[in-house]
Amino acid sequence: MGSGSALVRAVPGARPAPAPATSPRGPAAPPVDRTPPAVEAPAPAPPPAVDAPVPSPPAAPPGGRPAPEPADGGRAARRRERRERRGPGVRERRRLETHDRIVEAAAALFAERGFDAVSVVEIAQRAGVVEKTVFNHFPVKEGLVLATDPPMRRALLAAVAGRPAGESAAAAAGTFVVTAMTSLGDPEAAAGVAAMARIVRGSRTLQAREREILGEITAALAAQIREETGSDDGSVEPELTAAAVTALYGRLLELARDRVLAGVTGPELGAELRAAGRRGLSLLQFGLAGYAKRR
Incomplete structure (x- = not known):
């Protein structure tokens, strides 16, 4: 998550919205938030890669007839390649x-x-x-201020889908969240986090939208876990797992905002977010059975 953007802009490399510009889609006022989510204005699609390959005609199936040549001799494909190399018009x-x-x-x-x-x-x-x-x-x-389709959601789902064998969905999602939110401690993110915090906290409309975005991320993650595990509709585990992950996300975003507004930035903020995130991640991985026991 980059500078202090909203929920949607909390992913490193994500283009922030006008908050200053990453929640708590955190998800902005000048300077414009230029950091990685929690939830800001959607960025325009980047131009096609300069070296984007032009698909070649499909090979002929074994024993079959070769695929026909394009009716225009491939001229359309070559024009498309030239446009891609020139970049945006x-x-x-x-x-x-x-x-x-x-x-x-x-x-x-x-x-x-x-x-x-x-x-x-x-x-x-x-x-x-x-x-x-x-x-x-x-x-x-x-x-x-808050992106309609926060980059945070896509990145989180990708992190869970691409986790290695033997790693739980909660561990993969929680680790991603902690890593992303810790990046809000980068010195250049301070102004963006503070500006975003002031704008979002000063608007009930944006606060409500942030809650909706968190709910949408929770639903998307739960659906992915349910599909992967083949859980039936009556199981509660997918929703509980997803809700725990997004609760950690939202809490770390609010912690970052609180601390930046209090003047804490840079390595000190990064260390606080990392420590808090690891405690939360421990609960995600090992459960709540040993937490807050009455003595």
């Missing part, structure tokens, strides 16, 4: 520039007056576009 560059202007304008306005007090019309005027353009990029106002 003028229209796409303009779209990305407009997207960035909208995000930066929103971040500045939210920092000045808070999310709820700023209208989409004002954001459009500050960005130098019409209101419709803002909605073309962000169908809902909350999307300027």
